[in-house]
Amino acid sequence: MEGVSENHRARSVGIGRAHAKAILLGEHAVVYGTPALALPIPQLTATASAGWSTHTSDAQGDLSFTMTGSASRAVITRASDGLRQLTTAFKARMGVVGTPHLDVILDGAIPPGRGLGSSAANSRAIVLALADLFGRELSDEVAFDLVQTAENMTHGRASGVDAMTVGAAAPLLFQAGQARELSIGCDGLFIIADSGTGGSTKEAVELLRAGFQRTAGAEERFLGRASQLIEEATQALAEGEPKELGARLTDYHGLLRDAGLSTDRIDAMVEAALTAGSLGAKITGGGLGGCVLAMTQPEQAREVARRLHEAGAVQTWVVPLRRLAHAL
Template sequence: MNSTPAKLAEAFTERFGGEPDGLWSAPGRVNVIGEHTDYNDGFVLPFAIKHSTTVAAAVRRGRTVRVASTFAPHDEPVAVDLDNLSEGSVQGWAAYPLGVLWALEQSGHRCPGMDLLVDSSVPVGAGLSSSAALECAVAVAANDLSRAGVSRRELAVVGQMAENRMVGAPTGIMDQSASLLGEEGHAVFLDCRSGESRLVPLDLEGAGLELLVIDTRVSHSHSTGGYAARRRSCEQGAEAMGVPALRDLSVEDLAQAERLLDDETFRRIRHVVTENVRVEEAVAVLTGRGPAELGPLLTASHASMRDDFEISCAELDAAVEASLSAGALGARMTGGGFGGSAIALARAEDVPGIRAAVEQAFSAAGFRSPAIFSVLPGDGAGPAA
């Protein structure tokens, strides 16, 4: 639905019979670079985007929580008693918001009963982390309504806990961190082992650049199949190499890994090790020469994900190849893979040609028409304006 705050508040009143106590929003994210490094204790460089999820919420008596969405205006709200929530007890989309409340309580923060109405402009299944946007919007709402005083860093852990244990998706901490810690004009450089982060300047407009998101419309899900298999492979590789996580391996260790491991596991490791290096190089580029120099790192990242980690697909490869052929400075798939979106970094004047080239490539291949739009770094989660 993507309502204005006033319309969402009005819809809340119609649905629940009273006015909301407030509205809170949280953005999706685009990951500049650093894919599948987060659950390997590595480095990532995402930024919050201006597409967001907004939650209208009000405290109610007792311990019942009712959750509804503007996308299903005629469906009955999902209602649960907080005392009856347990790991994996909720199915479907409501597992995300209710999982956050469960995770807050598991972390020692008692939540009141409440009504929640969810609205979003983050495309679902596009690799822009609509799930984390939903989790973080509910997390900041519940944090304020319960006066829990939980830090943004702790809320990111709560969101990850909800996704891992209530939803059953074995994701890392990156998406929630980007949604909660983002700031306009900056990317978030996150150390996924320590949880420490710092803002890195990413002034695309000032550099005359645009970052295009190319949504292939091939939907993906982190709670099924390939994502979990890649994580298991990484954990097995770390164990075989005798390290706590792949973060602890360097490029120099790859020769030994190639001798010890089967080819597939070695290639999974090589992606993670080299991707961590690319993230650190990207941070150095942004703090030094500026975003126009990022292109080669993005393109190298895509090749690694396509060939070593094997999480690309024909549509993502077509988006990257068409973008580069039309003058993009660099391009890569972004997100968990197996569908979703690619990103292309381009000079503003080259964007129309890149858009046309991608659309033509998809048409020629018989693919569904992609959605193509520009994104800029925005602010993280908080009360909705």
């Protein structure tokens, strides 16, 4: 199959979009097979555009990559390397051959290294932009597979929850590569607060694994407690019990903190959110930096955000939790 037919060439630019995500509960445990609860963050987006270039070739091969925003040179270099691999995988999967030089521009508002799924969102936006450019129908399964391949290259063994949630329209329960919309019986708000310090998923995973190997029974205790909290949180969310859900969030933070995956600033931010009236608060993502997630009622949101900033947050976002009319 030729990759660039005349009608495909008529489309000069392809556009793709994806959004951020936060883990409510299930960090690390999800890699070992437990469920995870994940929240889409539509306020934070990644937009990619892909088009034909006038270049015939250069030192970078058949692809030019531009990343807007304030990303560091190291982040841009990693993203560029990953994009080349992702583009190659897309062409192989979709039967695209014989294409001219491509220009890809990524406009990402999701800060990297914060547990917000920036790499997965960037990859999904680029995959959708390429599909749009080449006029290819892209199923949810193929899009997930391509993003997940990129995630495994970025993070090592990725659970798949990021690759799934950056394209989701509602909170998800994710387990073993499968996802379903969560039943939501209450309204509320989540405040996401950036500590200003990037974490490292790979480093956190290795730290946790080393702890499991060092202490007999540690893995079983961690996964058992995680499973219990996730089950109780899922039930509280479905039955419209925000205080119970909040308490489970805080309990899960304690689990991750005790495993050495939090930081002094993150702990201070969690405490500040709770003192300001949050129903629950925790680190979200791989750990060793990143973001705090605080669940609150609308009337407390302003004060919670203010206290989070006082405790070290460099920016905050408010994500509504809404009761689903079609709750499963």
